[in-house]
Amino acid sequence: MRQERFEAEQAPPWDEYQRLLARLEGRPSARGAPSGMDLGGFPRLYRQLCADYALARGRGYSPGLIADLHDLVRRGHRRLYQRRSRPFASALVFATDTFPRTLRRHARLFWMGLGLLFLPMIAMGLAVHADPEIIYSLIDSAQVAELESQYDPAGRKPGRETDRQADTDFAMFGFYIMNNIGIGFRGFAGGLLFGLGSALILVFNGLSIGAVAGHLTRLDHGGTFWPFVSGHGPYELTAIAISGAAGLLLGQALLAPGNRTRLAALRLNARDAVILVGGAAGMLVLAAVVEAFWSAGPAPAAIKYGVGAVGWVLVALYLGLAGRGARGS
Amino acid sequence: MPRQIDSIRFNETPEGIDLELRVAGPVPRALALFLDGLVRAGLYLVLIPLSALADTGVGLMLIGFFLLEWFYPVVFEVRAGATPGKRAMGLVVVHDDGTPVGLPASMIRNLLRVVDFLPVFYGVGLVSVLLDHDFRRLGDLAAGTLVLHAERRAPPRTIADTPPVQVPPGFALETQQAILSYAERGPRLSAARRVELAEVLTADGGIRGEAAVRRVEGWASWLARGRGLEAS
Numbered sequence: 001m002r003q004e005r006f007e008a009e010q011a012p013p014w015d016e017y018q019r020l021l022a023r024l025e026g027r028p029s030a031r032g033a034p035s036g037m038d039l040g041g042f043p044r045l046y047r048q049l050c051a052d053y054a055l056a057r058g059r060g061y062s063p064g065l066i067a068d069l070h071d072l073v074r075r076g077h078r079r080l081y082q083r084r085s086r087p088f089a090s091a092l093v094f095a096t097d098t099f100p101r102t103l104r105r106h107a108r109l110f111w112m113g114l115g116l117l118f119l120p121m122i123a124m125g126l127a128v129h130a131d132p133e134i135i136y137s138l139i140d141s142a143q144v145a146e147l148e149s150q151y152d153p154a155g156r157k158p159g160r161e162t163d164r165q166a167d168t169d170f171a172m173f174g175f176y177i178m179n180n181i182g183i184g185f186r187g188f189a190g191g192l193l194f195g196l197g198s199a200l201i202l203v204f205n206g207l208s209i210g211a212v213a214g215h216l217t218r219l220d221h222g223g224t225f226w227p228f229v230s231g232h233g234p235y236e237l238t239a240i241a242i243s244g245a246a247g248l249l250l251g252q253a254l255l256a257p258g259n260r261t262r263l264a265a266l267r268l269n270a271r272d273a274v275i276l277v278g279g280a281a282g283m284l285v286l287a288a289v290v291e292a293f294w295s296a297g298p299a300p301a302a303i304k305y306g307v308g309a310v311g312w313v314l315v316a317l318y319l320g321l322a323g324r325g326a327r328g329s
Numbered sequence: 330m331p332r333q334i335d336s337i338r339f340n341e342t343p344e345g346i347d348l349e350l351r352v353a354g355p356v357p358r359a360l361a362l363f364l365d366g367l368v369r370a371g372l373y374l375v376l377i378p379l380s381a382l383a384d385t386g387v388g389l390m391l392i393g394f395f396l397l398e399w400f401y402p403v404v405f406e407v408r409a410g411a412t413p414g415k416r417a418m419g420l421v422v423v424h425d426d427g428t429p430v431g432l433p434a435s436m437i438r439n440l441l442r443v444v445d446f447l448p449v450f451y452g453v454g455l456v457s458v459l460l461d462h463d464f465r466r467l468g469d470l471a472a473g474t475l476v477l478h479a480e481r482r483a484p485p486r487t488i489a490d491t492p493p494v495q496v497p498p499g500f501a502l503e504t505q506q507a508i509l510s511y512a513e514r515g516p517r518l519s520a521a522r523r524v525e526l527a528e529v530l531t532a533d534g535g536i537r538g539e540a541a542v543r544r545v546e547g548w549a550s551w552l553a554r555g556r557g558l559e560a561s
Contacts, residue, residue, distance in 0.1 A: 002552075002553060002554055002555040003509075003552070003553040003554075004553050004554045004555075005554075005555075046344075047344055050342070050344035050345070050346045051344075053346055054345065054346050060502040060505055060506050061506075061509070062486070062488065062506065062509030062510060062512070062513055062549075062552075062553065063506055063509065063510040063513070064486035064509070064510065064513040064514075065486070068486070070348075070349060073346065073348065074348060074349070074427075077342060077348060077427060077428070078410075078428075078429055081427075081428040081429065082428070082429045083428075083429065083431040083432075168384045170384060170385045170387075170388035170389075171384035171385070171387040171388040171391070172388070173388050173392075174387060174388030174389060174390065174391030174392045174395075175388075175391050177391065177392050177395050178391045178392065178394055178395035178398075181395065181399075182395065182398070182399070185399060185440050185443070186443055188440055189440050189441050189442075189443040189444050190443075190444070192441055192444040192467055192471065193444065197444075250471070263470060266470065266471050267470075267471060267472075267473050270437045270471040270472060271433060271437075273437075274433050274436045274437045274440070275433075277436070277440065278436070
């Protein structure tokens, strides 16, 4: 069949296809509700167009026509294969099912992450508690003095100015979001450096937290420090360990790819790792809420310790049990 | 077969056709990055006055900074396929099978941007882009994404309505396509160039000058339309 006749014969479905495509490419508001019925024919028209494109190439029609058809195919492909996103429904499934299950599948790396965070933390805490000089090898003296005055039991409340109001809580909330989730994300990305970046970030954070805790306890400032950190600690520390574990998952793909090529293993692991990071970010948002609006609050120390203990139990139950027995996914 | 030096990749779709993916190199991507930097800087400037609204404003500003730092590219890529800078450069982010990028892949490639940025100003990313056949930085490699040139805005094409002349036997399909392509692109070439190109094809018959152009256009007309009323 000659090109001109082919073009003339196929013009009506092509025009119809272009009409639907224009509607699909328009802004969502301009698409209008009643178009739903109308668009039903789009996949059929698209397949027809694909066949026409293949014919045009096979028959050696003019490059201009082939390019035009390819352009139409490409635009349709983009619309037809667009992922549907329903953020709220999928966020619920993510939190109750996908995230905890994915984490349990990588339990070994999670324990490694926890170990890399907590072992240096405990060791540094004990060392600083025993020897007052060690903290200065990690944190400079100006910052140490700042910390001391911040948690001084005789002075103001920790994390709170003398006359701190609800307003300040919100400013601190913004700061915790930016700072802590940023640390979580970097802990994940560092995993691409053969896992080293993640491990370093975990160890360094562990050392710093341990040093501060040990130092303040030795100065008898523990009475203000421990109630302050107990509330948000369970969520924040666990989440940092999880994002570190996500980075280790990337590192694992590069160091021990198994039967796959390193690239294929990286891709596979990255898919799970980003789920872990997303979950960790959610936990860090929760931690920031608790830290800003509860930890600095006026509740007595006993209640704060209680809330902290309940927090650890909740985190353990959530990560250990959520999504168990749910339908396979 | 040795790899062609070409920036077009083919991906077979479920419909059994080859979709062309034109991967974008480091220069347009760097320019897009620069434009996005400007847009982001503008957004930062918009956020800073929030700090005047006492501490609640500071909190909102910091959250805004956080979102801008990590989610600016993700939001635009998932919603529109490209950040404003990429869109201005005619680029689009897709999965390596040519489908629009989704949330997980976009998150991976943008969180790993931190590593591509090392040690200064996308050093790692640039090395990766230059080494990889498909111009992928590390984030793209891990996420399985490509950055493509989005649009091919085709100029209008018509094959001049000259009287058809039968094509001599023995012209291969590629030659016939070259003749059709010549006819479509003719109006955008200079007269001298048209003659020069046409003479390549008509040299065997000894036809030269304007006559060669008319002869090749006649062939194109015959290829596209047949002998006037002839069917099939």
